Amino acid sequence: MNFWAVFKVAARALARNKMRSALTTLGIIIGTSAVIALVSIGQGAQFMVQGQINSFGSNLLFVMPNNTFQAGANINSGGGNSLTVEDVQAMEGELHGIGGASPMVNANTQGVYGNQNWFLRIQGTNEKFTRIRSWPTIRGSFFTDADVFSSARVIVLGKTVADKLFPGEDPVGKTMRVGKLQFKVVGVLKAKGSTFGNDQDDIAVVPYTTVQKKLQQRTILSIGQAMVSATSERGAALAETQIAELLRQRHRIPEGEPDDFRIQNMSDVAAASGQVLRIMTLLLAGIAGISLMVGGIGIMNIMLVSVTERTREIGIRMAVGARPSYIRLQFLTESVVLSLTGGIAGMLIGGAAAAAFAWYFEWPSLVSTLAVTLAFSFSTAIGVFFGYYPAHKAAALDPIEALRYE
Amino acid sequence: MSAENNGAVIRIERVSKIYQTGDITVHALRALSMSVRHGEFVAIMGPSGSGKSTLMNIIGCLDRPTKGRYFLEGVDVSTMGRAALADTRNKRVGFVFQSFNLVPRTSAVENVELPLLYAGVGGVERQRRARAALAEVGLSDRERNMPNQLSGGQQQRVALARALVNNPSIILADEPTGALDTRTSIEVMGIFQRLNTERGLTVIVVTHEPDVARYAGRIVHFRDGRISSDELVTDRSIASEVLRTLPAVTSERDEEE
Numbered sequence: 001m002n003f004w005a006v007f008k009v010a011a012r013a014l015a016r017n018k019m020r021s022a023l024t025t026l027g028i029i030i031g032t033s034a035v036i037a038l039v040s041i042g043q044g045a046q047f048m049v050q051g052q053i054n055s056f057g058s059n060l061l062f063v064m065p066n067n068t069f070q071a072g073a074n075i076n077s078g079g080g081n082s083l084t085v086e087d088v089q090a091m092e093g094e095l096h097g098i099g100g101a102s103p104m105v106n107a108n109t110q111g112v113y114g115n116q117n118w119f120l121r122i123q124g125t126n127e128k129f130t131r132i133r134s135w136p137t138i139r140g141s142f143f144t145d146a147d148v149f150s151s152a153r154v155i156v157l158g159k160t161v162a163d164k165l166f167p168g169e170d171p172v173g174k175t176m177r178v179g180k181l182q183f184k185v186v187g188v189l190k191a192k193g194s195t196f197g198n199d200q201d202d203i204a205v206v207p208y209t210t211v212q213k214k215l216q217q218r219t220i221l222s223i224g225q226a227m228v229s230a231t232s233e234r235g236a237a238l239a240e241t242q243i244a245e246l247l248r249q250r251h252r253i254p255e256g257e258p259d260d261f262r263i264q265n266m267s268d269v270a271a272a273s274g275q276v277l278r279i280m281t282l283l284l285a286g287i288a289g290i291s292l293m294v295g296g297i298g299i300m301n302i303m304l305v306s307v308t309e310r311t312r313e314i315g316i317r318m319a320v321g322a323r324p325s326y327i328r329l330q331f332l333t334e335s336v337v338l339s340l341t342g343g344i345a346g347m348l349i350g351g352a353a354a355a356a357f358a359w360y361f362e363w364p365s366l367v368s369t370l371a372v373t374l375a376f377s378f379s380t381a382i383g384v385f386f387g388y389y390p391a392h393k394a395a396a397l398d399p400i401e402a403l404r405y406e
Numbered sequence: 407m408s409a410e411n412n413g414a415v416i417r418i419e420r421v422s423k424i425y426q427t428g429d430i431t432v433h434a435l436r437a438l439s440m441s442v443r444h445g446e447f448v449a450i451m452g453p454s455g456s457g458k459s460t461l462m463n464i465i466g467c468l469d470r471p472t473k474g475r476y477f478l479e480g481v482d483v484s485t486m487g488r489a490a491l492a493d494t495r496n497k498r499v500g501f502v503f504q505s506f507n508l509v510p511r512t513s514a515v516e517n518v519e520l521p522l523l524y525a526g527v528g529g530v531e532r533q534r535r536a537r538a539a540l541a542e543v544g545l546s547d548r549e550r551n552m553p554n555q556l557s558g559g560q561q562q563r564v565a566l567a568r569a570l571v572n573n574p575s576i577i578l579a580d581e582p583t584g585a586l587d588t589r590t591s592i593e594v595m596g597i598f599q600r601l602n603t604e605r606g607l608t609v610i611v612v613t614h615e616p617d618v619a620r621y622a623g624r625i626v627h628f629r630d631g632r633i634s635s636d637e638l639v640t641d642r643s644i645a646s647e648v649l650r651t652l653p654a655v656t657s658e659r660d661e662e663e
Binding site: 002005012016312313315316317318319320321322323324325326399400403 | 463466468469488489492493495496497501503507508509510511512520521523524525526529568572
């Protein structure tokens with residue numbers, strides 16, 4: 001028996017009940033497209049988050065104060081933040097694995113130039129910002145250590161801010177209003193791109209001293225957190241332990257006492273979020289897999305009906321010399337054709353859905369080959385698995401009984 | 407075709423068939439022996455329950471005897487497995503049934519191709535031989551028709567073409583005229599007679615109509631699982647002659663409408 005002949009007989013049998021075949025296939029189409037779409041979307045999200053974290057700098061570490069209280073009293077005298085500018089300077093001065101460290105003080109206020117205005121998300125840092133974030137300026141230059149020392153009213157704009165406040169103009173050298181004060185624009189940062197609705201270029205950078213003294217006008221010069229870059233991505237873990245050691249020493253924390261600071265390692269964040277997204281993807285694929293399973297049961301159901309309906313035909317075929325194994329192959333082929341047709345259609349629909357989703361959220365379309373091979377082999381396997389019992393039932397028929405069947 | 411085995415296509419030696427349903431034991435065949443020579447045209451008659459259907463199933467390799475041996479062209483088929491029996495049916499037996507048993511929604515020529523399909527004959531050769539078989543039963547102009555577009559007589563002729571397309575050793579017909587009117591019955595019996603005399607095909611027909619049995623050359627009567635009589639037909643009916651005596655008004659065209 002050549003396969004083509006078997007296939008032709010199967011295709012004709014399915015074509016006889018077009019509506020029924022289509023509905024049965026629909027179950028597999030829905031299952032397969034759901035698996036492919038969800039896995040692709042999940043992988044796309046994973047890729048995107050990973051990319052976003054990488055563009056943020058996976059060698060980045062954030063050190064945050066973690067004020068601890070003991071017996072109702074703050075350990076640190078003065079009751080202020082436990083993290084100081086001196087701590088940050090010590091990190092850079094004493095530790096080898098560190099490329100740069102800067103205090104971070106944030107402020108939000110309105111920016112105005114001419115008749116344009118824009119809400120500014122201001123980051124106060126020192127002059128090492130460009131090195132720490134690997135984020136150069138494209139126009140003008142970044143502010144200097146002298147600007148930091150003198151709390152100069154200078155500002156470096158992110159691409160988005162520059163575009164909003166200075167449409168069609170070069171902002172470098174212009175003076176703009178930040179809150180109630182006049183600031184001089186000294187540079188524009190290179191565009192990093194917007195992802196996940198989170199525009200990294202919607203930023204303005206000024207010396208942290210300026211934020212403290214001019215924008216916040218606080219008397220205690222505390223810093224919110226410190227931004228540190230390890231010399232390499234792989235050095236981030238080492239830098240983390242070095243920083244912890246140094247800070248414990250500087251803060252005179254006795255052995256066994258908890259840290260009064262927290263260190264967030266961006267590569268850990270990347271790994272953790274990657275893990276979460278992987279689990280999410282698997283979960284979604286699992287749910288979609290269940291619908292594929294239900295589709296398979298639909299195939300089994302319809303094949304059982306088909307075997308019963310065609311009992312007499314099976315008897316005739318056996319009488320003229322079809323071996324039981326051929327009858328089995330015949331019905332297996334029918335169920336595999338059903339499931340594979342559904343698999344291919346589902347692959348196209350699922351792929352299209354994933355592509356549309358990727359296009360809408362502006363991330364690279366990742367119709368993963370893994371999902372495609374999985375869905376393809378899975379739908380074939382479902383055809384064989386759920387088709388086997390009905391096919392076996394057909395093959396086991398007694399030709400005499402089958403011929404007598406009404 | 408076999409020349410060995412003393413010219414016997416079918417040799418049945420003390421075959422019994424016992425059905426067990428619950429507490430009841432039915433002896434459908436009781437130590438039956440008979441043989442059919444190559445080129446014979448045998449009619450098997452008997453009341454229902456006489457065991458003739460059981461014998462047909464065994465001769466047609468659809469069933470196996472409980473006891474005894476059955477040689478088809480000298481080969482013992484009484485102990486074969488299901489696959490080997492299927493192959494034997496395919497190559498050595500052609501079936502014609504009372505209810506035609508064509509595969510529905512499948513054209514005449516494709517129905518005739520079926521045995522060749524299972525014999526592994528290639529597509530082009532298959533079509534050629536199926537067409538030749540249809541031509542032999544006079545249905546060349548109906549190759550593409552579906553069974554439900556054919557009259558009863560035409561359907562039975564398609565079944566006949568299917569039975570003979572793979573050059574079987576025997577053609578087994580179970581009440582082949584049971585669903586046909588008189589004239590069509592005679593026409594079908596005429597085709598059997600022609601195949602028997604012109605091609606030397608061995609034909610076995612089961613019938614309960616004495617008129618139909620008279621087209622055969624030998625009539626075997628059954629009763630209670632045994633042969634009650636086995637005799638040659640002396641005043642054999644010849645279909646072509648009988649047809650000439652019938653009024654020419656009836657035709658298959660009436661039947662189709």
